[in-house]
Amino acid sequence: MKKLIRLTYTKWFTIIKNGLVNSNPVLSATLGICSALAVSNRVDNAIAMGLGVMFVTLASSVTISLIRNLIPSRVRMVTYMVVISTFVIAFQQFLEAFYPSINEALGPYVGLIITNCIVMGRAEAFAIKNSVAYSALDAISNGLGYTYILVIIAIIREVLASGTILGFNVVGQGWTNWIVMSMAPGGFFVLAILLWIMKSFTNVGRT
Amino acid sequence: MAHLLEIFIASITSHNIALTYILGMCPLIAISKKVKTAFGMGISVVFVVTLTVFINWPIYNKILLTTDSDNIALLVFIIIIAATVQFLEMFLEKFAPSLYNAFGIYLPLITVNCVVLSVSLFMVTRQYTYSETVVFGFGSALGWTLAIVTVAAIREKLALTADIPKGLQGVGIVLIITGLLALGFTGFGGMANIQ
Numbered sequence: 001m002k003k004l005i006r007l008t009y010t011k012w013f014t015i016i017k018n019g020l021v022n023s024n025p026v027l028s029a030t031l032g033i034c035s036a037l038a039v040s041n042r043v044d045n046a047i048a049m050g051l052g053v054m055f056v057t058l059a060s061s062v063t064i065s066l067i068r069n070l071i072p073s074r075v076r077m078v079t080y081m082v083v084i085s086t087f088v089i090a091f092q093q094f095l096e097a098f099y100p101s102i103n104e105a106l107g108p109y110v111g112l113i114i115t116n117c118i119v120m121g122r123a124e125a126f127a128i129k130n131s132v133a134y135s136a137l138d139a140i141s142n143g144l145g146y147t148y149i150l151v152i153i154a155i156i157r158e159v160l161a162s163g164t165i166l167g168f169n170v171v172g173q174g175w176t177n178w179i180v181m182s183m184a185p186g187g188f189f190v191l192a193i194l195l196w197i198m199k200s201f202t203n204v205g206r207t
Numbered sequence: 208m209a210h211l212l213e214i215f216i217a218s219i220t221s222h223n224i225a226l227t228y229i230l231g232m233c234p235l236i237a238i239s240k241k242v243k244t245a246f247g248m249g250i251s252v253v254f255v256v257t258l259t260v261f262i263n264w265p266i267y268n269k270i271l272l273t274t275d276s277d278n279i280a281l282l283v284f285i286i287i288i289a290a291t292v293q294f295l296e297m298f299l300e301k302f303a304p305s306l307y308n309a310f311g312i313y314l315p316l317i318t319v320n321c322v323v324l325s326v327s328l329f330m331v332t333r334q335y336t337y338s339e340t341v342v343f344g345f346g347s348a349l350g351w352t353l354a355i356v357t358v359a360a361i362r363e364k365l366a367l368t369a370d371i372p373k374g375l376q377g378v379g380i381v382l383i384i385t386g387l388l389a390l391g392f393t394g395f396g397g398m399a400n401i402q
Contacts, residue, residue, distance in 0.1 A: 030232075030233070030236055030378045031233065032233075033232050033233070033236075034229055034230050034231065034232045034233070034321050037229045037232070038228065038229040038230070077289075077318075078286075078289055081285050081286070081289055081318075082282065082286070085281050085282045085285050086282065088281060089278065089279060089281050089282060092281070093278065107332060108325055108328035108329060108332060111281050111324065111325075111328050112230070112321050112324060112325055112328070114281065114285055114324065115319050115320070115321040115324050116321075117233055117319065120319060180390070180393075183227075183389075183393065184226060184227050184228075184229050184386075184389040184393075185386045185387070185389040185390040185393070186386075187229060187386075188229075188382045188383070188385050188386030188389060189382075189383065189386045191382055192375070192379045192380075192382035192383045192386065195374070195375075195378060195379045195382070196372070196374040196375050196379050197374070198374075199373075199374035199379070200372075200373070200374035
């Protein structure tokens with residue numbers, strides 16, 4: 001028991017808890033919600049987008065943490081941009097080669113990972129002043145925090161909009177599709193209600 | 208000409224970049240407390256978007272495509288956007304200080320506004336001509352300004368009168384407002400087509 005309590009005070013435990021729960025990027029700071037709402041109309045798109053953001057955050061955080069002593073602070077923003085866009089291009093090429101249908105569905109939103117505030121936010125707030133291992137852990141926990149919220153939203157929207165999860169029918173016969181859920185307004189409403197529930201009943205997103 | 212007008216109308220209404228493509232949400236939520244600041248942000252976005260697509264189109268179509276290096280388009284676009292914003296900031300500070308005082312604070316925020324990059328990316332996926340690109344960029348930015356100013360106006364009124372549940376205060380209620388606005392904008396669907 002004592003060991004367990006001591007564990008909760010270690011640095012890596014705090015990093016994981018902050019990324020997933022306390023300062024979850026979507027729920028606490030509403031970062032990166034452009035893509036969170038735009039691609040969450042289907043679960044498979046949401047998973048692809050979540051993994052993409054996690055990969056880009058991880059790779060760019062590790063790179064920036066590695067060269068953090070070499071970056072002059074005046075040009076650090078431009079450095080982040082170049083590093084991030086390089087990894088986004090890598091991810092885009094990967095999707096194009098192996099998952100062309102998902103690439104088609106995500107469209108320009110893959111390129112927009114560059115302007116996803118989570119990636120740049122982790123670089124500026126964490127990777128620039130922490131060691132490589134902690135930066136990697138921080139990036140993974142934030143990426144996971146983003147992904148699971150995205151998947152929750154996508155499950156709600158896909159079930160309501162077409163009665164399926166990942167293409168499998170889950171509601172049976174006689175279900176009327178809520179078309180509005182697959183469009184932009186549905187995304188806004190689902191995220192707003194999710195925020196409301198999380199803020200009222202849980203500690204998620206409370207810094 | 209009629210075709211250009213259709214793209215212009217579509218990019219403001221039926222294909223509004225904020226309300227149908229859900230882009231530029233971070234500033235739309237963060238800077239929509241007051242109509243005045245929302246309008247300032249909107250005007251800066253209109254200026255930067257139009258200027259960057261004006262530069263990005265020739266670079267993409269004349270240099271990147273002819274040298275078969277369009278897979279680094281993302282990197283080139285983001286560098287051009289960052290450089291344009293930086294240049295604009297210095298230019299305004301030196302030659303138009305009054306304008307700089309009004310809009311200067313918004314400029315650094317625009318580099319990470321997804322509207323700017325997404326207009327360049329849509330230009331690529333839809334294979335627009337030069338004039339179509341400029342009209343589409345200008346219209347999209349105007350449409351985004353329309354969205355942020357409307358949201359800000361509703362928020363200003365709401366702050367005075369509404370009794371909002373505790374969990375919905377702040378971001379939650381802005382999402383609901385934007386959602387209702389987006390629902391209203393679906394009424395424009397079919398009025399004008401973007402292609």
